[in-house]
Amino acid sequence: MAIANxxxxxxxxxxxxKPVRHHGLVHVIEGRCKExxxxxxxCPEEVLEIADHYTARGxxxxxxxxxxxGDCIACRxxxxxCPDYAIxxxxxxx
Amino acid sequence: xxAAQASTEVPNLILNPVWDRPRTGTQFLSGDHAxxxxxxxxxxxxxxxxxxxxxxxxxxxxxxxxxxxGGQYIQMEDEIASMIAILGASVTGAKSMTAxxxxxxxxMMENLGLAYMMEVPTVVVDVQRGGPSTGLPTTVGQQxxxxxxxxxxxxxxxxxxxxxxxxxxxxxxxxxxxxxxRLRTPVLLMMDEVVGxxxxxxxxxxxxxxxxxxRPRATVPPEEYHTYRPGPDLVPPMALAGEGYSVLxxxxxxxxxxxxxxxxxxxxxxxxxLRDKILKNRDVYERLDLYKTEDATTxxxxxxxxxxxxxxxxxxxxxxxxxxxxxxxxxVWPFPAEKLRSLKNVTKIVVAxxxxxxxxxxxxRIAGPYAEVVHVGNAGGQVLSPETILGACMSPRGTxx
Amino acid sequence: MTADAEAATHQxxxxxxxxxxxxxxxxxxxxxxxxxxxxxxxxxxFEQAGIPKEKRVIVGGIGCSSRIVFYAKTDAYHTTHGRTIxxxxxxKLSNPSLNVVxxxxxxxxxxxxxxxxxxAARRNMDILVVCINNFNYGxxxxxxxxxxxxxxxxxxxxxxxxxxxxxxxxxxxxxGATYVARWTTLDVRRLRNTFxxxxxxxxxxxxxxxxxxxxxxxxxNKIGSGVEEMEYYQALEVLKSRVESTEITKTxxxxxxxxxxxxxxxxxxxxxxxxxxxxxxxxxxxxx
Numbered sequence: 042m043a044i045a046n047x048x049x050x051x052x053x054x055x056x057x058x059k060p061v062r063h064h065g066l067v068h069v070i071e072g073r074c075k076e077x078x079x080x081x082x083x084c085p086e087e088v089l090e091i092a093d094h095y096t097a098r099g100x101x102x103x104x105x106x107x108x109x110x111g112d113c114i115a116c117r118x119x120x121x122x123c124p125d126y127a128i129x130x131x132x133x134x135x
Numbered sequence: 136x137x138a139a140q141a142s143t144e145v146p147n148l149i150l151n152p153v154w155d156r157p158r159t160g161t162q163f164l165s166g167d168h169a170x171x172x173x174x175x176x177x178x179x180x181x182x183x184x185x186x187x188x189x190x191x192x193x194x195x196x197x198x199x200x201x202x203x204x205g206g207q208y209i210q211m212e213d214e215i216a217s218m219i220a221i222l223g224a225s226v227t228g229a230k231s232m233t234a235x236x237x238x239x240x241x242x243m244m245e246n247l248g249l250a251y252m253m254e255v256p257t258v259v260v261d262v263q264r265g266g267p268s269t270g271l272p273t274t275v276g277q278q279x280x281x282x283x284x285x286x287x288x289x290x291x292x293x294x295x296x297x298x299x300x301x302x303x304x305x306x307x308x309x310x311x312x313x314x315x316x317r318l319r320t321p322v323l324l325m326m327d328e329v330v331g332x333x334x335x336x337x338x339x340x341x342x343x344x345x346x347x348x349x350r351p352r353a354t355v356p357p358e359e360y361h362t363y364r365p366g367p368d369l370v371p372p373m374a375l376a377g378e379g380y381s382v383l384x385x386x387x388x389x390x391x392x393x394x395x396x397x398x399x400x401x402x403x404x405x406x407x408x409l410r411d412k413i414l415k416n417r418d419v420y421e422r423l424d425l426y427k428t429e430d431a432t433t434x435x436x437x438x439x440x441x442x443x444x445x446x447x448x449x450x451x452x453x454x455x456x457x458x459x460x461x462x463x464x465x466x467v468w469p470f471p472a473e474k475l476r477s478l479k480n481v482t483k484i485v486v487a488x489x490x491x492x493x494x495x496x497x498x499x500r501i502a503g504p505y506a507e508v509v510h511v512g513n514a515g516g517q518v519l520s521p522e523t524i525l526g527a528c529m530s531p532r533g534t535x536x
Numbered sequence: 537m538t539a540d541a542e543a544a545t546h547q548x549x550x551x552x553x554x555x556x557x558x559x560x561x562x563x564x565x566x567x568x569x570x571x572x573x574x575x576x577x578x579x580x581x582f583e584q585a586g587i588p589k590e591k592r593v594i595v596g597g598i599g600c601s602s603r604i605v606f607y608a609k610t611d612a613y614h615t616t617h618g619r620t621i622x623x624x625x626x627x628k629l630s631n632p633s634l635n636v637v638x639x640x641x642x643x644x645x646x647x648x649x650x651x652x653x654x655x656a657a658r659r660n661m662d663i664l665v666v667c668i669n670n671f672n673y674g675x676x677x678x679x680x681x682x683x684x685x686x687x688x689x690x691x692x693x694x695x696x697x698x699x700x701x702x703x704x705x706x707x708x709x710x711x712g713a714t715y716v717a718r719w720t721t722l723d724v725r726r727l728r729n730t731f732x733x734x735x736x737x738x739x740x741x742x743x744x745x746x747x748x749x750x751x752x753x754x755x756x757n758k759i760g761s762g763v764e765e766m767e768y769y770q771a772l773e774v775l776k777s778r779v780e781s782t783e784i785t786k787t788x789x790x791x792x793x794x795x796x797x798x799x800x801x802x803x804x805x806x807x808x809x810x811x812x813x814x815x816x817x818x819x820x821x822x823x824x
Contacts, residue, residue: 075566075567077567077761077762077763078761082766122724123573124569124572124721
């Protein structure tokens with residue numbers, strides 16, 4: 042009956058299919074960014090924007106919007122779609 | 136696909152040739168077949184080609200023989216594909232070859248240039264026929280000689296050999312492979328239709344008797360290796376595909392790491408080295424046959440089938456009291472200029488070739504300042520007779536074709 | 537960006553830096569071009585499939601796409617225009633243990649290289665061919681080519697293209713390819729998974745990757761920037777998990793019309809290598 046009892050605790054009654062919200066830290070390698078806007082446009086959480094400053098190559102790089110650092114879900118779409126290997130995510134889901 | 140075929144456990148007999156099906160001994164072979172046997176003897180295990188008269192027999196022989204030794208014969212869709220397939224094979228370490236005639240040779244030019252630029256060893260056989268264009272597919276010419284020298288666009292220095300017999304076709308095929316490997320360059324074997332089709336006695340020695348050369352390989356670890364850093368002989372050691380060097384080969388002007396650097400400065404470093412790599416290594420490839428030249432005042436210069444007639448012309452002339460000699464360049468390009476200039480008694484040179492004047496231009500460049508240089512030839516289709524050549528020697532200004 | 541964040545990015549190392557010739561980045565590709573995305577997807581495919589690094593070989597021809605060889609850190613060969621496939625053929629046949637990918641553009645593979653494509657497919661040569669289809673000749677400034685849609689503008693079709701383009705999946709299927717897929721660079725996850733799958737297979741495999749070309753094709757045809765071109769394809773894309781061969785002609789690409797993407801062909805056919813192995817066995821056996 043120990044098993045039956047364990048099913049009755051509040052923790053054990055949490056839905057087993059509730060998704061874990063992943064989190065990631067976005068890194069931009071500014072020198073490679075060409076301001077193509079793919080990452081900014083297609084991020085599902087709209088975490089990214091184009092910065093105000095210019096890199097040495099004359100592009101304004103992508104950056105995480107102020108205050109949105111916690112919203113990256115580490116889907117890595119930016120990392121996959123970036124044609125210039127200028128952005129990547131380090132997952133730090135607790 | 137079976138696991139065995141997909142895996143690497145099946146021994147790769149292309150990269151690691153075996154000689155377990157030699158056709159040694161004395162045989163009666165055409166020049167084409169002898170050339171094919173020479174290639175096999177040299178360790179060639181990849182042939183990509185396209186049928187064309189009068190070179191087709193080389194392909195046919197290799198279609199039969201290459202599978203016997205575990206090699207690869209593939210008939211590509213055209214000569215352009217053939218020329219570059221052999222480069223793809225060669226970068227893995229395979230000894231590769233193609234064979235063609237004039238029209239196919241023209242198609243191969245761009246990728247031949249790639250071979251020079253990438254420094255990929257390979258052998259290209261041109262069994263010359265009458266040209267230009269479709270010309271005389273089934274009869275002789277020696278009309279691609281300047282194309283052998285200057286075919287691809289850009290500045291290149293080529294090495295070419297011209298056999299005068301099936302036996303020589305066998306021997307020069309081996310020499311061509313050795314030179315290609317040693318100097319990391321394509322090498323041209325410029326036969327002609329008569330040598331290609333004539334049948335003569337050919338002696339094929341047992342495997343191992345004639346020494347074989349393979350390309351210099353990369354020996355330092357990848358971090359220390361530079362794809363195109365030349366050795367003291369101007370030849371860069373070659374890393375093969377699959378060895379872990381992440382080599383970068385390009386036809387663009389490149390630096391020592393193979394990176395494209397399309398600048399004036401990079402060009403001045405690379406292209407002259409490609410030239411000097413050939414010109415400064417004459418001892419590796421130069422071959423010459425001298426007949427009665429010690430006291431000759433009139434020299435006949437001839438190669439390929441024309442040299443057979445020229446030799447007879449020398450004998451006929453000597454019977455008449457003429458101080459004739461035959462200077463037969465076996466390596467026609469680069470022309471053995473110093474050896475020619477060293478014949479101090481020569482005042483007249485007759486260049487006998489089955490064309491309207493090609494190698495004679497080079498001879499005139501070299502010897503014109505001190506000797507009278509005349510041409511005897513025809514527009515293609517017929518071997519020059521000894522009498523015709525002798526006539527040019529005897530008349531004041533050679534003979535008209 | 538704060539100074540701290542700035543400093544952090546200077547030390548940033550992309551997960552693929554050790555698989556790229558990183559010292560030569562950024563690439564020459566235009567902002568908004570999708571070739572880099574396709575290259576990253578191929579690298580993922582190699583990694584995911586566990587192909588040993590020294591066995592990866594990439595062959596390029598001439599054109600923007602072929603410049604993968606300057607960035608992907610594998611044995612890489614930059615050959616002549618249109619001749620990517622026969623070079624790859626010679627390479628694969630001589631050392632079958634190598635994993636050979638021919639990676640080039642629509643002009644390189646289907647104009648000047650068209651003949652080589654159909655013969656390699658016919659023979660079922662053991663190579664993966666990736667066609668970056670940006671519907672024009674990008675490197676030389678945006679000329680029309682064999683995949684430029686009918687009516688489209690380019691520098692050599694200033695009044696609209698008078699020709700019809702190839703339907704690449706149809707062509708690949710008809711000439712014998714055993715695996716055919718088409719994706720856009722926006723379908724990057726599916727593209728990555730496709731590569732991870734096909735690099736482990738045998739036979740003639742073909743993947744068409746539609747990419748934006750905002751500086752040439754996209755601009756001339758007023759589709760817009762790289763993002764706008766991606767959104768244009770996104771809007772027109774129709775994903776089919778399987779197209780029957782009888783329907784493969786319905787995968788044409790026309791301006792403004794739906795574009796079918798997906799895996800179209802996945803079949804078994806004896807490869808050239810399998811058949812030639814039998815030739816060798818016969819030749820060597822008969823003289824034993």
